[in-house]
Amino acid sequence: MEYIYAALLLHKAGKDVSEENVKAVLSAVGIAVNDARVKALVASLEGVDINEAIEKAAAAPVAVAAPAAAGAAPAAAAEEEEPEEDKKEEEESGMAGLGALFG
Secondary structure (H helix, E strand, C coil): CHHHHHHHHHHHCCCCCCHHHHHHHHHHCCCCCCHHHHHHHHHHHCCCCHHHHHHHHHHHHHHHHHHHHHHHHHHHHHHHCCCHHHHHHHHHHHHHHHHHHCC
16 A cells, blocks of 8 residues: 555655656655565556546546435335334334243
């Protein structure tokens, strides 16, 4: 995770996301650098528009959360409309079942 943060920090600062720069950021905060991970990170970010990736990532949770919130509202409204008599009947039938346990 810290490798990605280093790359994002470099990008935000307007610096080149290179192996040397990522190593320098990680070393500056006292993290032992794994050269293979740095190389893999830099290679995977080649040709990636980081700004576009951030925009897509920021928009994704909003699109997913909206339908979930909309679906929860009708369910809550349906629970409120349940008559009190139905609730009493459910409680009584539950009690009758418990009574059968004790003979």
